[in-house]
Amino acid sequence: MKKSLIALSSVLVFSVAVGAAPLNDYIAPTAVYAAQYQINNSMETITAEGYGPMPSGMPAGAAKVLARRAAVVDAQRNLLESVKGVAIDSETTVENFMLKDDIIHSKVNGIITGARVISEEAQDGVYKVTMAVPVYGVGSIADVAITAVVGDKAPVPVPAPSVDYVPGTGVSISGNYSGLVINVRDKGLVRTFCPAIYDTNGRAIYGVYNVDKKYAIDYGVVGYAKGPEGWGKVSAGTSRAGIKPLVIEAVGVRERTVNKCDVVISVEDADRILAENQRSHFLDKYAVMFEI
Template sequence: AQGKLLARRGAIVDLQRNLLEAIQGVRVDAKTTMTDFMANDTVRTEVQGLIKGIEISDASWDGEIYTVTGRVKLEKVRTAVLPGLPKVPGQKPVPPTPPAGKISASGMLIDATHLPLIPAMIFRVVDENGKEVYGIDFADAERFLASGLCDYHTNLTFAKGAPRIASSPIVAKAVRTIAPQNVDIVISNADAAKVRGSSYDFRIPCRVTVVKR
């Protein structure tokens, strides 16, 4: 029993170390990773607290090796980075979702499957003139923390049916990514005009899905 207990403890320490490495590699925005953000004492303390309080979802013991699986919710990681963000999203009144068929656009799906896009917690979508169409400034803080600026998918067909963007999203083919980081996305001026002209501002509740390679 003592050996099993020690093995479990060792497995959890390994899991926490692996998780810390994974979190440090997360790209926050075009310029920074979580490693950079963790130079901020508040952020570092928050992340360390997350890792200590890891939720163990599965555990097994074969008599020799103890294996554990755990997870940390991205919502908690987003909350941890908030003190280090140069811009913090504000509280915005979230518009009620109009009934299907009464809406010009229920969300936005960006197809970037042909581009070397790097997923990030915070990114910008701009038009061909460089004017911002979507990003953290447009989002409600609560929605951003709960579900992020977007969902990333790798399957276009699956993404089109995602509940997040509902039944009638604007489908925008990305024109390019902004080098060298390839985090921020350029869409056409025509698609940008559709977003800005939508009667329902789906940007506030972050109803955006991005499909990558």
């Protein structure tokens, strides 16, 4: 039977529950962004379909009940397979963590068991259900993944720029940027719960360890803008990066990893970001977008 797995459907670009408030020390770039981002985050799910044949030779009502039960089990199995392949960071996937940790295995199975039925129908002797689990928020895949990586560690400050950094010709540190946008289009970047930014010397600029755990679970470490619609929101100032982002071109994505989830930028651009952050504080507000 036909089965469809839709992993990490990009409603916004990587995602919170409606009504969940940002952390007290986070200031959204615009009011429009704050409302839109929360709504879109609430819609981001991993979904899967399941099918159950209606048994013959029994009353229609009983056959429908049994077929629906089989369809739910099928959808849950498909959801689990889809979730297993989701990248937690550049080195591993949900499945790797499940194999290593019985607690994580139990939590993921609990999320799948509690998956929500978002549509169902009976047609041509087959019952079909579509089920979904949340990507972000309490009790989500992000909750399990980020907790597994970060534990109870408090966020650490982003680094300072190099002590000898001097802005290049035509570059000024204005202190007026609302966020950071890194263009990683056509470079094969894989979305993940724990992305990072490195420079070409391997220096870590920004990542999950710099973000408050609750914020990362609810909103993600970065936002992802995919395709013309997502890029248009960035240009319109309604993305996480706000109305006046600093735009940087990525050199590439991190190599020699299982998942190409990390962004690589030049040393000069890294220092510029860190110097600008000392004035604009956009990394402290986690106002970072990747255009993919």
